[in-house]
Amino acid sequence: MSHTPIERVAASTPPAIASRVRGLSDRTLAWIFVAPTIFLLLAVNIFPLVWTIRLSLTNYRANRAGAELEWVGLRNYTRILTDPDIWQTMQATAHFLIWTILLQVLIGFTLAWLINRKFRGNDLWTTIIVLPMMLSPAVVGNFWTFLYQPQIGLFNYAVSFVTGIDPSSFSMIGSVELAPWAIVIVDTWMWTPFVMLICLAGLRSIPDYIYEAAAIDRASPWRQFWTITLPMVLPFLMLAVLFRGIENFKMFDLVVQLTGGGPGSTTELTSINLKREAFEKWRTGYASAYAIILFVTVFGLASIYVKALNKVKER
Amino acid sequence: MASFVAALLRLRRGPWEMVASILIALGVVMLMQPFALWAYTWSFLVTLAGTVMFVIVSHFPE
Numbered sequence: 001m002s003h004t005p006i007e008r009v010a011a012s013t014p015p016a017i018a019s020r021v022r023g024l025s026d027r028t029l030a031w032i033f034v035a036p037t038i039f040l041l042l043a044v045n046i047f048p049l050v051w052t053i054r055l056s057l058t059n060y061r062a063n064r065a066g067a068e069l070e071w072v073g074l075r076n077y078t079r080i081l082t083d084p085d086i087w088q089t090m091q092a093t094a095h096f097l098i099w100t101i102l103l104q105v106l107i108g109f110t111l112a113w114l115i116n117r118k119f120r121g122n123d124l125w126t127t128i129i130v131l132p133m134m135l136s137p138a139v140v141g142n143f144w145t146f147l148y149q150p151q152i153g154l155f156n157y158a159v160s161f162v163t164g165i166d167p168s169s170f171s172m173i174g175s176v177e178l179a180p181w182a183i184v185i186v187d188t189w190m191w192t193p194f195v196m197l198i199c200l201a202g203l204r205s206i207p208d209y210i211y212e213a214a215a216i217d218r219a220s221p222w223r224q225f226w227t228i229t230l231p232m233v234l235p236f237l238m239l240a241v242l243f244r245g246i247e248n249f250k251m252f253d254l255v256v257q258l259t260g261g262g263p264g265s266t267t268e269l270t271s272i273n274l275k276r277e278a279f280e281k282w283r284t285g286y287a288s289a290y291a292i293i294l295f296v297t298v299f300g301l302a303s304i305y306v307k308a309l310n311k312v313k314e315r
Numbered sequence: 316m317a318s319f320v321a322a323l324l325r326l327r328r329g330p331w332e333m334v335a336s337i338l339i340a341l342g343v344v345m346l347m348q349p350f351a352l353w354a355y356t357w358s359f360l361v362t363l364a365g366t367v368m369f370v371i372v373s374h375f376p377e
Contacts, residue, residue, distance in 0.1 A: 081356045090355070094347035293359050297346060300339035300366040303373075307332060 049295075056289035063282040076289035086290075088265065089273045095180050096187070096255075096269060097248050101241055103188045108195025109237065113229075115196070116203040126200075133193040141257025144186045148172040173259050179266050183255050187248065195240045202236030203229070235312045242305040249298055270294055331372035338365030 010018070024032075056077070059070045080086055115126055132140065147155040148171070156167035172182040206228065214224045252271040255261070261268035261276075268276075274294070278287035322330045342362025345354040 077359065081359055082352070084352065087352060087355045090347050091349045094349075097347075296359065296363050296366055297343055300362050300369070301343060303366065303369045304336045304339055307336065 052288045052291055055285050056292050058285045060285040060288075061282045062278075062284040072285065076286045077293070079286070080290055080293060085265070086270075086273065089268050089270050092180065092265075092267060093249065093251075093269045096183060096251065096267075097245065099181075099184045100187045100191070100248050101244055103184065104192045104195045104244055105237060105241060107188065108192045108240065109199045109233070111192065111196040112199035112203055115200060129196060130193045132190045133197075135190070137190070137254040138257050140186060140190050141254045144182075144189075144258055145173065148182060150174075174263060176263055176266050179259055179263055183258055183267050186258060187251070187254060190254070191244060191247075195237075195244065198236050198240040198243075199233055202233035205236075206232045235309055238305065238309050238312060242302065242309070245305070246298055246302060249294070249301075326375050328372060328375040328377050331375055332369065335365050335369035335372055338362075338368060341365070 057071060057073060059072050061067065111129060115122065115129070144155075147153050150156055150168045150171045153167070153172075155172065156170070159165070159170075160167040170178065172178045172185075210228055211224060214228060219227070250271050251269055252275065255267055255269055256272060259267045261272045265273075270290075271294075274287055274290050277283050277290060319330050323334070339362055342358050342360075342365055345358035345361060348354055
């Protein structure tokens with residue numbers, strides 16, 4: 001007579017399966033359970049990576065799949081890393097990356113700090129601030145092109161209202177000087193709420209008794225901010241920087257919809273350039289080498305961030 | 316500085332990870348800087364060296 005659930009399950013196992021499983025060790029059983037996951041990881045992550053590395057060493061073109069494959073060695077890498085146009089693209093990406101992260105962290109943290117205070121309508125304001133993050137990047141890109149219109153755009157009128165200059169005298173997405181800032185503004189508008197939410201989680205995790213102890217010790221609000229708030233929110237801030245840094249390094253949809261990489265190639269970020277090489281010029285081998293360069297860069301940066309994050313958490 | 320070098324020689328994780336991190340950061344700066352094309356050309360090699368080093372040295376003892 002079986003009593004425990006395990007005994008009942010064992011008793012209900014068909015004899016044919018039971019006899020087959022009975023001879024297996026715990027280790028073998030563990031491998032049987034883990035094997036599908038390992039197989040999936042190999043198929044979805046590792047195999048494409050190895051295949052891309054292989055393609056990056058050839059002149060393969062996806063639109064001529066039947067053509068004979070030529071082994072070109074490191075030539076694709078050499079050409080990418082000596083190309084002034086791709087260098088220019090990297091600089092555009094750097095501009096976008098640095099400014100978006102800086103603005104999002106500053107504004108996001110400030111908003112979180114303000115929202116963390118108890119006031120009427122706190123939840124409503126949080127919902128309103130978080131709204132842009134919930135929209136699709138394609139939709140955001142599309143409606144910001146209207147906001148940036150010199151003739152009818154609200155953005156130009158807002159700038160005109162504040163500065164007094166003629167709204168039709170400048171075009172945010174048509175000007176070589178302003179277009180890089182146009183994409184920074186939109187990305188900041190869209191993703192600051194994300195940074196704010198992470199900072200808010202950090203701020204709410206600080207116990208009140210620490211501030212009470214600091215108040216008893218007569219620490220000024222400024223000192224409380226620098227010695228309690230900021231150090232305790234730092235791991236959360238670093239996490240936000242890591243997420244936004246990796247995301248913005250790969251930024252594609254929003255910018256394509258907003259400027260299409262123009263005017264000229266002023267706002268052509270690396271991922272847009274990579275897509276053009278891969279699916280407009282069909283230089284698949286070359287694009288694979290390009291993708292590997294970007295992958296190594298993101299992987300390296302992520303390694304540093306994760307290490308720094310662990311260090312901050314240990315403090 | 317002497318303790319840092321000693322830890323490097325004893326193959327400790329901390330200082331080696333720091334060296335790898337510096338290499339990665341240097342590589343990324345070289346990749347995105349607007350001043351010298353030669354730095355851009357060598358950036359990938361520096362980043363790759365740093366990243367591979369980081370993966371290896373993260374298995375070193377503390």
